Amino acid sequence: MAGRVEGKVAFITGAARGQGRSHAVRLAQEGADIIAVDICADIRGLPYAGATEQDLAETVKEVEALDRRIVAVQADVRDYGALAAALADGVGQLGRLDIVSANAGIGSSPHEAQELADQTWQDMVDINLTGVWHTAKAAIPHLIEGGRGGSIVLTSSAAGLMAYPNIAHYVSAKHGVVGLMKTLALELAPHFIRVNSIHPTQVDTPMIQNEATWRLFRPDLEHPSRADFEPASQAMNVLPIPWVEPLDISNAVLFLASDEARFITGVPLPVDAGCLIK
Amino acid sequence: MGKLEGKVAFITGAARGQGRSHAIRLAQEGANIIAVDICRQIETVPYPMSTPDDLAETAKEVEALDRRIVAQQADVRDEAGLRAAFDAGVAELGPVDIVLANAGIAPMSLHETHDAWQDVIDVNLTGVLNTVETAIPSMIERGQGGAIVLTSSTAGINGIGGPTRGGLGYTAAKHGVVGLMRSYANNLAPHSIRVNTVHPTGVNTPMVVNDAMQEFLAQDPTMSNALANALPVPMVEPVDISNAIVWLVSDDARYVTGVTLPVDAGFTNKK
Numbered sequence: 133m134a135g136r137v138e139g140k141v142a143f144i145t146g147a148a149r150g151q152g153r154s155h156a157v158r159l160a161q162e163g164a165d166i167i168a169v170d171i172c173a174d175i176r177g178l179p180y181a182g183a184t185e186q187d188l189a190e191t192v193k194e195v196e197a198l199d200r201r202i203v204a205v206q207a208d209v210r211d212y213g214a215l216a217a218a219l220a221d222g223v224g225q226l227g228r229l230d231i232v233s234a235n236a237g238i239g240s241s242p243h244e245a246q247e248l249a250d251q252t253w254q255d256m257v258d259i260n261l262t263g264v265w266h267t268a269k270a271a272i273p274h275l276i277e278g279g280r281g282g283s284i285v286l287t288s289s290a291a292g293l294m295a296y297p298n299i300a301h302y303v304s305a306k307h308g309v310v311g312l313m314k315t316l317a318l319e320l321a322p323h324f325i326r327v328n329s330i331h332p333t334q335v336d337t338p339m340i341q342n343e344a345t346w347r348l349f350r351p352d353l354e355h356p357s358r359a360d361f362e363p364a365s366q367a368m369n370v371l372p373i374p375w376v377e378p379l380d381i382s383n384a385v386l387f388l389a390s391d392e393a394r395f396i397t398g399v400p401l402p403v404d405a406g407c408l409i410k
Numbered sequence: 411m412g413k414l415e416g417k418v419a420f421i422t423g424a425a426r427g428q429g430r431s432h433a434i435r436l437a438q439e440g441a442n443i444i445a446v447d448i449c450r451q452i453e454t455v456p457y458p459m460s461t462p463d464d465l466a467e468t469a470k471e472v473e474a475l476d477r478r479i480v481a482q483q484a485d486v487r488d489e490a491g492l493r494a495a496f497d498a499g500v501a502e503l504g505p506v507d508i509v510l511a512n513a514g515i516a517p518m519s520l521h522e523t524h525d526a527w528q529d530v531i532d533v534n535l536t537g538v539l540n541t542v543e544t545a546i547p548s549m550i551e552r553g554q555g556g557a558i559v560l561t562s563s564t565a566g567i568n569g570i571g572g573p574t575r576g577g578l579g580y581t582a583a584k585h586g587v588v589g590l591m592r593s594y595a596n597n598l599a600p601h602s603i604r605v606n607t608v609h610p611t612g613v614n615t616p617m618v619v620n621d622a623m624q625e626f627l628a629q630d631p632t633m634s635n636a637l638a639n640a641l642p643v644p645m646v647e648p649v650d651i652s653n654a655i656v657w658l659v660s661d662d663a664r665y666v667t668g669v670t671l672p673v674d675a676g677f678t679n680k681k
Binding site for chain 2: 314317318321322324326333369370371372373376380383384386387392393394395396397398399401402403404405406408409410
């Protein structure tokens with residue numbers, strides 16, 4: 133049986149690990165070839181280690197094990213020139229572009245808004261908002277030139293549709309992604325290029341499973357653990373689960389990327405265990 | 411192996427249109443079907459409604475897929491009749507995992523009667539309540555979770571539908587469905603029963619593609635503008651709504667609940 137995205141090519145940022153790697157593997161399982169980029173470096177000021185070149189190599193290995201092709205390049209979404217060059221290289225090698233997953237993103241240490249350092253704010257907006265725009269900007273000409281439509285999925289967050297205290301920079305950037313999604317959906321509809329955003333609750337990845345995030349949820353403890361975080365995280369959701377898996381987000385990306393969603397555009401799609409209605 | 415192998419789905423308004431498409435699409439994924447439909451006319455509805463032959467055709471198409479179906483005539487406004495049909499289906503096919511509250515009418519007409527408001531509220535809103543209330547006690551008691559999808563409309567998130575009593579009622583009922591969905595999603599989450607809505611733009615079915623609806627849309631240019639999509643398509647097909655529903659009720663969306671999902675060719679974002 134043909135895969136749900138058989139013969140298509142997907143461009144994924146932040147693909148070295150976490151949700152990005154999961155997206156690459158899931159789309160490859162359904163027949164897509166992959167253009168993967170990741171910064172593969174620590175980012176200043178973050179309370180957790182960045183992805184590594186070994187992580188990106190592991191993504192390559194997992195996609196190739198599925199008999200799909202992958203072009204993986206180290207690139208920073210803040211550097212438009214490098215990102216566009218990486219994508220052009222990938223499209224050159226794989227022959228086309230159909231699907232875009234603007235997934236690269238960071239979470240940083242919590243502070244009340246008036247306490248946020250300028251650099252902390254700027255890095256967040258540069259990566260989680262401008263990086264998404266760069267990704268779309270680089271991809272759109274390839275999609276239009278292909279003449280076969282396409283599907284762009286921007287990874288926002290539940291925090292892209294509602295506010296949480298102490299992460300104004302994250303909430304602002306993720307809300308900005310929704311504005312970008314809605315505008316792109318209008319601009320690209322005549323080309324049959326669909327644009328949607330995805331809004332996860334907590335996902336079990338290194339971006340949230342670190343002591344800084346645990347402390348945000350358990351300020352009552354000096355050294356909270358993953359186990360301490362679990363009930364506090366579950367309290368956000370209406371479904372009785374603490375977090376979702378990267379695969380759950382990948383299954384939503386796959387649905388939006390596939391022809392099953394051929395008339396879905398301009399939609400913010402929560403995958404949030406009901407945290408937005410709680 | 412289908413995504414819904416071994417599941418049982420309860421579908422209202424299953425004789426034709428979107429409901430029939432859902433029955434077939436879910437059966438293709440391995441589900442057995444309890445199908446109900448009123449199969450007769452409601453006086454305020456200005457287009458021909460479904461018939462017993464339509465429901466028989468749905469049954470035939472599901473059985474052609476080697477799936478089982480219990481198809482019965484029932485009116486979503488009649489709680490007792492709906493419950494009897496549900497119970498008979500469960501007796502034959504086993505407990506229900508999936509509920510699709512799909513039955514709906516669109517009594518918009520240039521020649522409408524005063525009762526159009528009440529009829530559309532009764533079918534499109536109270537009928538949804540009756541459908542969910544019929545199904546949930548057994549789903550909760552069984553303790554295996556489940557998935558419920560309520561069919562709303564772009565008129566469930568936008569003030570469209572025109573100025574007539576039927577159109578206002580349609581828009582009010584479809585908005586009301588969202589309130590039901592959010593409440594049920596909160597109430598049923600502890601039982602791992604997920605509840606979501608779909609919001610189609612115009613779908614190529616007898617409810618939309620009929621002389622009365624075309625006459626109604628033609629008399630007011632703002633109404634046809636109100637149906638202009640962002641993607642360059644005039645309508646979507648029933649299978650597009652079915653595909654969204656298959657995703658929502660499958661384990662691919664196992665943590666998706668409380669969500670309003672437009673399948674609207676960009677209509678809501680464009681307006």
